Amino acid sequence: MKGLLLKDFYVMKRELRAFLFIIVVFTAISFVGENNSFFMFYGIVMLPIVNISLISYDERSHWDSFLETTPISRSTAVSEKYLLNLLLLLLWSPVVIAFYLIQSDSLGSPLQILCICVYMALFFPAVLYPFIFALGSEKGRIAYFIFIVAAMAAIAAGVSLMDQGAFVIPDELSLILLLPPVAAYLISWRLSIALYKKRSL
Amino acid sequence: MNNAIETRGLTKHFKDFTLDSLDLELPEGCILGLIGENGAGKTTAIKLLLGILKPDSGTASVLGQDISGDMSRVKEDVGVVLDEPGLPEKLTLRQLEKIMPSIYKSWSREDFSHYIRRMELPEDKPYKEFSRGMKMKLGLVLALSHKPRLLLLDEATSGLDPVVRDSVTDLLLDFTRDKGHSVLISSHIVSDLEKLCDYIAFLHKGKLMLLEEKDALMEEYGLLQCSREEAERIEPSAVIGRRDNPYGCRLIVRTDALPRGTKTQPVSIEELFVFMVKEDI
Numbered sequence A: 001m002k003g004l005l006l007k008d009f010y011v012m013k014r015e016l017r018a019f020l021f022i023i024v025v026f027t028a029i030s031f032v033g034e035n036n037s038f039f040m041f042y043g044i045v046m047l048p049i050v051n052i053s054l055i056s057y058d059e060r061s062h063w064d065s066f067l068e069t070t071p072i073s074r075s076t077a078v079s080e081k082y083l084l085n086l087l088l089l090l091l092w093s094p095v096v097i098a099f100y101l102i103q104s105d106s107l108g109s110p111l112q113i114l115c116i117c118v119y120m121a122l123f124f125p126a127v128l129y130p131f132i133f134a135l136g137s138e139k140g141r142i143a144y145f146i147f148i149v150a151a152m153a154a155i156a157a158g159v160s161l162m163d164q165g166a167f168v169i170p171d172e173l174s175l176i177l178l179l180p181p182v183a184a185y186l187i188s189w190r191l192s193i194a195l196y197k198k199r200s201l
Numbered sequence B: 001m002n003n004a005i006e007t008r009g010l011t012k013h014f015k016d017f018t019l020d021s022l023d024l025e026l027p028e029g030c031i032l033g034l035i036g037e038n039g040a041g042k043t044t045a046i047k048l049l050l051g052i053l054k055p056d057s058g059t060a061s062v063l064g065q066d067i068s069g070d071m072s073r074v075k076e077d078v079g080v081v082l083d084e085p086g087l088p089e090k091l092t093l094r095q096l097e098k099i100m101p102s103i104y105k106s107w108s109r110e111d112f113s114h115y116i117r118r119m120e121l122p123e124d125k126p127y128k129e130f131s132r133g134m135k136m137k138l139g140l141v142l143a144l145s146h147k148p149r150l151l152l153l154d155e156a157t158s159g160l161d162p163v164v165r166d167s168v169t170d171l172l173l174d175f176t177r178d179k180g181h182s183v184l185i186s187s188h189i190v191s192d193l194e195k196l197c198d199y200i201a202f203l204h205k206g207k208l209m210l211l212e213e214k215d216a217l218m219e220e221y222g223l224l225q226c227s228r229e230e231a232e233r234i235e236p237s238a239v240i241g242r243r244d245n246p247y248g249c250r251l252i253v254r255t256d257a258l259p260r261g262t263k264t265q266p267v268s269i270e271e272l273f274v275f276m277v278k279e280d281i
Helices: A001-014 A019-031 A039-058 A063-070 A072-108 A111-138 A141-164 A172-177 A179-198 B040-050 B093-102 B111-119 B132-144 B163-175 B188-198 B214-220 B229-235 B269-280
Strands: B003-013 B020-027 B031-035 B057-062 B079-081 B151-155 B182-187 B199-204 B206-212 B221-224 B239-245 B250-256
Touching: A001 A019, A001 A039, A001 A072, A001 B093, A019 A039, A019 A172, A019 B079, A019 B206, A039 A063, A039 A072, A039 A111, A039 A141, A063 A072, A063 B206, A072 A111, A072 A172, A111 A141, A111 A172, A111 A179, A111 B214, A172 B020, A179 B040, A179 B206, A179 B214, B003 B182, B003 B188, B020 B031, B020 B040, B020 B182, B020 B199, B031 B188, B040 B057, B040 B182, B079 B132, B093 B239, B132 B163, B163 B188, B182 B188, B182 B221, B188 B269, B199 B269, B206 B214, B206 B269, B221 B229, B229 B239, B229 B250, B229 B269, B250 B269
Parallel strands: B031 B182, B031 B199, B079 B151, B151 B182
Antiparallel strands: B003 B020, B003 B057, B199 B206, B221 B250, B239 B250
16 A cells, blocks of 8 residues: 555656646635635645546556556555545645634634535545546546536635625534535445456456 | 366357367476467467456366466466557566556565566567567566466467577576466467477367377378379378379378378478368368
8 A cells, every 4th residue: 555655646747747737726816815715625626636547547557457466456446546535634734724824704613614614525536536446447437527517617706605604504403414525425435346356458 | 287278178169260179288387389371369368367258168276276266366377468468668677566556465676577578578669669579578468477277378479570589588488497387379380389388289160180299299290292192091090181283192191190101201290280271161
């Protein structure tokens, strides 16, 4: 697992600089002016796509076939990508916290924001990743485009509701509401393992 | 002697191809050359042995491990080179050196450095800038650096220049000096295998045509040049293949089925394979 993570960090450093730069720029915009929460959430939603690019890169370089010849199981290969997604989000969290501290007046309570962030961070990859592991990044591209459209629509709708003050989650409900995306992520992880094991490489 | 690889009736069906009832044996300490034209089923056989593909019927074991079970432990002892090594293009050898110990428990930094020096591979150049020969050499270095007992090489010498092929051959011969080390190497370049192998297997259109010890094969078969009239008098069961030319015939024959005193010339593995395959068409 450690070797796979290390390899992905090396590849990200070299291959995905432009992609990561765009996320950073969009997030930087969110710190300028008021009510720019769209850009804050942009990073959270886009980070899982870094993983898709890495899977696509693995397929292009036949790294997935190489792993088949090693003691690394398909379960480990899938688990690493799910863990990497969480690690990227964890690395990103200081940015979100900083944004929240700066713009807390125009946003909800910390628990409410946490709830929205967890939904965005986990629910979309939970839906998307099984398609990618079952079909490969090429064939899973349709799911990818649907995901992009749905993600953008969801961010825009969420931000709009927040701005109107209509999107108010009682604090006592926020923690309970965290359970569905977490459960979806765990189910998605197990499902992706099962689907990837059946896939012919 | 134990077998490093053993398959019995190993079968895999695809839409347009079937690997049909493959029976292979590779004794420990030996090199088996799997010869076949492109699409003969060599890669399918290797993927089945690694558990990458699941057979439709038949059984197989690799270093005593049944391929229907968990292959992850036995893969620690198996070094594999596929026709495309499958490494990320931007990685350098220094980065690979840090990644690989987490993939193989038995990874040896000393062996890796030793083979890198021996193969004269650049440590800081990205893999993308490697030539085809350098890529295959690196594939072999990775396969050898975790102290494997068995090497599975799929078309590992194809597309390489003679100098690189020669250094790969030397490396494999060194590897098999240890009696516990075995190699299965598939190729359609027969001359490479002729130099290396103890056993030869012919695979054609998914069927195993022959599996024999190389030396026995050279004794068992011979090349006979004769007139057409002489060829007609030879027992048909002795003739493996026949080519007519303006001066007579060239026959590949089973020497033990010929009349005593009939003189034959040694036959190369390549000639034997081509004759047998053409007869089958």
